[in-house]
Amino acid sequence: MFELSGTWWEIPVRATLVYIVLLVLMRVSGHRTVGQFTPFDLLIVMLLSEAVSNGLNGEEKSLTGGLVSAATLIGLNLFVAFITARNHRMQVLVEGRAVLIGRDGKVFEDVIKRHHVPLCDVERALREADCDLTDMRFAFLEADGQISILQESGSPVEK
Template identity: 35%
Template sequence: MWNDLMVVQIPIVEKILRTIAVYVLILVLFRLAGKRGLAGLNTFDMVVVFLLSNVVQNAIIGNDNSLLGGTIGAATLIAVNAGITRWLARDPRAARILEGSPTTVVRDGKLVPGALRDLALRPSELEHAIRVQNGDNVTDVSRARLEPDGQLLVTLRAAEQSATKGDVEELRERLASIERLLTDLAADRRPPR
């Protein structure tokens, strides 16, 4: 029993190299699949993620089913991911190469020709994202872009944006100013006694 739990059945270096190779392969595949693959996961995307983990499992573990071997693989994945994340945070060029750049899908209330098709993004998904971000439809949008992480960022036209506390306070100040003016005007028009 202890042998099955603690004895790594393939060389540790091979275990680490297998894990890194599979990590890089998955990273490349997701990069080639594009940003759309990282946007909101639908049922089909979830199926792919679940099956993908099962498909690459043997490539990572090889003939090793030991607890220690699994721990080495998991630790390698976490370490490689942490290293790449830190590298991307420091190197904008590497981030642009590995993650990509934002893609504008709406400009001045109109869809950017071909952008939805290139991203495999359905108009209904775009409309949903606009509604989630307080817009009613595409014509309310000044600009929308799909970020490399799959998030859709929407900037509404100024007339369509919700009022902020600052906007409300500014209106209160203007109303108070108008009230003072009206009071002053009314006082000036009163007949002398």
């Protein structure tokens, strides 16, 4: 139950590779993937975890192997958080930056389509900000997937 069937270092190497690939895939998939989970998105995340589980541990079935994988993933997550908190370039690389999706009452439909944002989400953010389209100064798709509205009066409201 506790004895590893392979070499100890293979598990952290596997976990690191899986972490990096999934981080890149999540980053490439866009802002909305991370920001708001639909039932479909949740299903994808669950299936991703199942798909990579064998890649994390190989043929390792011991409790120790699972704990080494978990500790490696948590350690990598803490490392990425540490680096992104101290280095702006790494933060932008890992988390992305806000994207302007509207200005002066006009929503940029080509931009919201490219970032997979339904127009109804922008309209909802406007309603939640108690802002008419004509009063919108700026609309941003934040790096976390939220939509922020800046009204003519200058008060930011985030959805």
